[in-house]
Amino acid sequence: MLIIAILVAWKMRVLLLHAERFSYTPTKKAVSQADExxxxxxxxxxxxxxxxxxDGDDEEIVRKASQDIAEHAAKVKADIIxxxxxxxxxxxxxxLSEARQVLSELAKSLENLGLKVHKxxxxxxxxxxxxxxxxPLAELSRSYSATERMPPLMETTRDFEQKLYNDYLQRFGLTLGGKATRMSDKWRSALEDVAMELRTCDGETATVFTKDITAEKIDYCTEYLLEGVAQPIRAFFIERGIPTTLDKLKSVIGEEGLVVNEKHVWLQGKQFKFLVGLSLSGDxxxxxxxxxxxxxxxxxxxxxxxxxxxxMLPIKYSVVQAYIAINNPVSxxxxxxxASKVGKKLKRVVVxxxxxxxxxKLRRAGMLWAxxxxxxxxxxxxxxxxxxxxxxxxxxxxVPVDELEEQLY
Known part of the structure; x- marks a missing residue:
């Protein structure tokens, strides 16, 4: 059985300012779950x-943050945090409830280190x-990551693994390399179409798995597809996570074989299991x-x-949407x-x-599920x-060539 897994990281972000003096005045309650x-x-x-x-910050992050903050407080000789x-x-x-709890735990953790703390x-x-x-140390920014091992991205039986890799993925331009799995540029727009269908583009962020297997979050509305993949492990088809909703994910995959729990979304059959998403807060x-x-x-x-x-894949995600077989002689x-008429309606066309x-030629078209x-x-x-x-x-x-575009949908 083939099992491939990766790591994902969550972060707490802080801005550390060594203040000669600091004061604040509460003016108005902002949320219903506010402190007294x-x-x-x-x-x-x-x-x-x-x-x-x-989202996802936990006790490990609180521990790392409190230790680092305490060390910095000692360096600048601050009297209170x-x-x-x-x-x-x-x-x-x-x-809100989680953020409130984590902040209280951070203050308590700092107090347990013997520091004077005000929250x-x-x-x-x-x-x-x-x-x-x-x-020089008066203004610093920090982020604290806690690394969590995700479950396997994929599990397959040995026989199914060989069939999947050798008989199918390669013909669709999906190749398994020593450090990463990529899709050839020729059919890369199939992934782009999946991404475009999933994304909601409401100012959220996407998780990028970088070379050192940490996660960085960027604005996926402006840049939702990256070349970099997780290394040096054999990260199976992971380049980007797209923040979306479960309903949108179901609209892409369908509900057959889809298994959802509190943390993960799986697509599975009798011989395989793919991790297709992580369940976040809410939907x-x-x-x-x-x-x-x-x-x-x-x-x-x-x-x-x-x-x-x-x-057959849904046409919008098919790696080959139309296969034009020229039975020569043709001018x-x-x-x-x-080809130009087909290209006006479909992106991925083989001539x-x-x-x-x-x-x-018809056999080749069939092998590509066109x-x-x-x-x-x-x-x-x-x-x-x-x-x-x-x-x-x-x-x-x-059909007449002038009516060709009307036949493609």
Missing amino acids: EAGPHSVENALVVFTTVE VVYPYAHLSSNLAP APFGWYKAFDIKVHGH KTLAFMNTILAGMIAMNIEKMQSSQYIP SEYASLV DDSDSKLAE PYVIVVGKREEESRAVSIRRRADGTTKV
Whole structure:
């Protein structure tokens, strides 16, 4: 059995300011889960810790953060530490109840280290005034990560693994290298279409798995697909996580074989299991577009083994959407005309004008699960038409070339 896993990291973000003096005044309750009302407060020679709690922050992160903050307080010789809730250092915020608890645990952890600590009230708008020292350590930003091993991205039986890799993924331009698994540039827009379908683009962030297996969050609305993949492990089809909803994920995959629990979303059959997403707070899901595509291919393979099933991906995610088989002799002008009309409706098109026999070209189209196979021969050119074969229903019909675009959807 093949098992491939990766690590994912969560972060707490802080801004450390060594203040000659610092004061604040709560002005108005901002959230229903706010701390009890408190009055103004002022301190001198304080290390003010503006703290943003991210979704997933836990005890390990609190421990790392408190130790580092304590060490920094000793370096700058601060008399007191102020833990100040500050939700402006990240867009991946923890739920209110969790953020409130983590901030309290951070303050308590610092007190347990023998430090004098004051925690500003959570959930209030506050006016504050600060005078920061001018030495080199007076202004620092920090992020604290706790690394968690995710479950395997994929599990397969040995026989199914060989069939999946050797017989199918390579023909779709999906190759398994020594350090990473990538999709060839030729068919990369299939992944882009999966990503575009999943993303909600509401200002959230996506998780990028970097070379040292840590996670960085960036704005996925402006840059949702990256070249880099997790290394040096054999990270199976992981490039980006797309923040989305479970309903959107179901619209891409369908509900067959989809298993959802509190933390993970799986696509599984009898011989394989793919991790296609992580369950986040609420209805949010971090979806892995690469395992989604590979999982849909695996689902088709398994169905094919047990019945006379014709494998096929949804056309918007098919790595080859149309296969144009040129049955020579056909003029280059007519072949180009047909290709241009198909290209206006579909992104991923193969034009096979090789010297191979038509039967061989049709076999190649079938191996790529092309939803449309368009045959252009001498007879079609003379009648200004094409022959369209639809994989979904197995039908074939001849249509005028001027009506070709209307037949593709």
